[in-house]
Amino acid sequence: MNEPEKKFILIVDDSATNLAVLSQALKTAGYKVRVAVDGESAIEMLEKCAIDSTKIPFPELILLDVQMPGIDGFETCRQLKANPATTAIPVIFMTALADAESKMKGLSLGAVDYITKPFEQDEVIARVNIHWRLKQLTDNLEQQVTQRTCALQQAQVQVVQQEKLSALGQLVAGVAHEINNPLSFMVSNIAPAKEYLADITEVLRLYQKHYPAPPSDIVSKMDEMDLEFVIEDFSHLLDSMQIGTERIKDISLSLRNFARSDGDTASAIDLHETLDSTLLLLKHRLKDQGSRPAIEVIQNYGQLPLIKCYPGPMNQVFMNLLANAIDAVEEAWEKDQRPLNITISTEVLRESAIVRIDDNGLGMTEEIQQHLFEPLFTTKAVGKGTGLGLSIAKQIVTDKHGGELFCKSMAGKGTEFAIELPI
Numbered sequence: 333m334n335e336p337e338k339k340f341i342l343i344v345d346d347s348a349t350n351l352a353v354l355s356q357a358l359k360t361a362g363y364k365v366r367v368a369v370d371g372e373s374a375i376e377m378l379e380k381c382a383i384d385s386t387k388i389p390f391p392e393l394i395l396l397d398v399q400m401p402g403i404d405g406f407e408t409c410r411q412l413k414a415n416p417a418t419t420a421i422p423v424i425f426m427t428a429l430a431d432a433e434s435k436m437k438g439l440s441l442g443a444v445d446y447i448t449k450p451f452e453q454d455e456v457i458a459r460v461n462i463h464w465r466l467k468q469l470t471d472n473l474e475q476q477v478t479q480r481t482c483a484l485q486q487a488q489v490q491v492v493q494q495e496k497l498s499a500l501g502q503l504v505a506g507v508a509h510e511i512n513n514p515l516s517f518m519v520s521n522i523a524p525a526k527e528y529l530a531d532i533t534e535v536l537r538l539y540q541k542h543y544p545a546p547p548s549d550i551v552s553k554m555d556e557m558d559l560e561f562v563i564e565d566f567s568h569l570l571d572s573m574q575i576g577t578e579r580i581k582d583i584s585l586s587l588r589n590f591a592r593s594d595g596d597t598a599s600a601i602d603l604h605e606t607l608d609s610t611l612l613l614l615k616h617r618l619k620d621q622g623s624r625p626a627i628e629v630i631q632n633y634g635q636l637p638l639i640k641c642y643p644g645p646m647n648q649v650f651m652n653l654l655a656n657a658i659d660a661v662e663e664a665w666e667k668d669q670r671p672l673n674i675t676i677s678t679e680v681l682r683e684s685a686i687v688r689i690d691d692n693g694l695g696m697t698e699e700i701q702q703h704l705f706e707p708l709f710t711t712k713a714v715g716k717g718t719g720l721g722l723s724i725a726k727q728i729v730t731d732k733h734g735g736e737l738f739c740k741s742m743a744g745k746g747t748e749f750a751i752e753l754p755i
Contacts, residue, residue, distance in 0.1 A: 339392035340364045341460065344374040344408065345426065346400045354395065357453045358460065366391060370400050371408030382417040391421060392467055393460060395447070398427035398438070406441060413442040420470075422463050426451065511584045515577060522574050529570065533563050583612060600638035601646075603687060603753075607631075607676060610650045617658050624665050627658060627672040634679040639753055645728040649737075652721040653689045653749050660693025660747060667694065680755070684735070687751040696741040704739055729753070 341363045343354050348369075355365045368374035374394075381388045394412070398405035405425060412418045425438045428449040435446050444466075445459055536559075539546075546554075611618070611629060620626040654674070661672045675690040696704070707723040729737040734754055741747035 339464070340366055340389055341393050341395065341464075342366050342368065342374065342377070342391035343395045344368045344371065344400070344405070345395075345397040346370055347397070350397070350426075353453070354456065357457060361457050361461070363460070363464075371403040371405065371411075374408060375411055378412070378415075378418050382415075390418070393464055394421055394423045395456075395460070396423050396425055396443075398425055398429060398434070406437060409438070409441045409443060422467055424459060424463060511580065515580050515584065518573070518577050519581070522570060522577065526567070526570050529563075529566055536563070585609070598640050598642055600640045601643050603636055603639055603646075603678065603685060604633050606643065606647060607650055607678075607687070610647060610654055613651070614654055614658065617655075624662065625672060627661055627674060630673065630675040632675060632677040634677070636678050636680060636685050637755060639685050639755065641733050641753060642728075645732055649725045649728050649751065650687075652725050653751075656721070657689055657691040657693070657747075657749075660691045664693040681752075683755055685753045685755055687753075688748055689750075690746060690748045692746040695743045695745050695747055696739075697743050701739060701741055705737075 341358055343351055343358075343365060344367075345351050345354070346369055351367045351369070355367060358365050366377070368377055374396075377388070378390070381390045396405045396409060400408075403411075405427070409423050409425070412421065412423065419442075422444045423442065424445045424447060425443050426447045426449060427434065427438075429435075438446060444463055447456055447459060618627045618629060657674045661674060664670050665672055670692060673692045675688075677686075677688040677690070679686050705722050705726045726737045729735045729751055736750075736752040738750040738752070739747065740750070
């Protein structure tokens with residue numbers, strides 16, 4: 333055997349002679365050995381391994397005598413295979429019972445091999461070497477399967493993310509484009525409309541100056557329509573239209589910023605502008621809904637430099653976290669009518685830009701937090717969540733930007749998501 337480090341072999345036998353001979357032979361072959369004199373002590377030892385395997389490592393292989401006082405080898409094997417912590421450890425029976433029925437019983441309980449007493453040391457070493465190597469190959473295969481499964485899940489999440497971004501980007505960009513056409517028409521016509529109003533008003537003033545006594549029907553019509561009020565209010569209407577079109581321009585700009593398709597091109601952006609654009613798109617969810625009051629958003633912005641990142645994907649992260657925060661405070665309101673508050677804070681810390689999004693919702697248990705970023709995990713009702721939002725957000729922050737996404741939550745108290753991006 334030329335492996336640099338041998339794992340532990342556990343020998344369970346009530347014979348001190350067998351323990352001494354096998355221990356010496358296995359140590360000579362390069363293995364580390366632990367011993368137990370009966371089934372009870374072996375199970376107790378393995379339970380301690382399960383409590384803290386860093387102090388007492390699990391054996392890689394167990395040599396188990398069949399005929400022992402107390403519980404015999406068959407029962408010991410059955411209990412080991414019933415325990416999830418020890419079920420994968422290969423068991424080789426050692427016994428003087430060479431009949432087929434005993435062998436079949438042992439193999440049916442999960443043993444991998446049989447060594448018949450009296451045994452030859454070379455045979456024991458050969459069988460241990462084979463099954464130890466098989467155990468290593470099995471462990472490596474399981475690790476590879478786990479890694480490939482994880483990689484496949486990440487690839488699937490990435491595909492979903494790219495498809496969602498592409499579809500959403502095309503939709504939003506199309507909507508923004510369609511808005512811009514009539515919007516441009518309105519914007520370009522408000523200014524001349526104001527000029528026309530001013531000219532018409534001036535002409536009317538001149539008429540009033542040079543013809544102070546118009547015919548009675550004109551006077552009657554002027555009184556009916558309240559000409560002075562109409563002239564003044566018409567100017568206010570144009571001002572309101574101008575303010576409205578400017579708001580539509582801001583929304584259109586936010587839509588175009590959110591739908592930016594440059595997912596493969598990093599650029600230096602103002603995170604505060606990105607957050608404000610996202611809040612503008614979510615404004616319809618923040619305002620008073622009738623059944624609940626408006627959600628108050630507190631913006632504690634610090635001084636942040638421009639951060640080099642991928643604008644489109646980062647917009648998606650902010651949108652997901654803020655939408656989740658809105659869901660959380662709405663759920664809390666429905667339960668106990670607590671105030672509806674979301675706080676967004678930014679600062680520079682340890683050469684990183686930190687964005688914190690806090691809500692005073694119902695919070696989450698430790699168990700939920702452990703699975704929070706797993707693909708397809710969701711606590712929302714069927715049809716209200718896919719379980720991909722947070723896993724995609726974490727992948728965008730960590731894999732695409734080299735940052736970190738943290739969650740801190742306390743059941744009943746609220747939740748904080750913190751994004752850390754390198755400067």
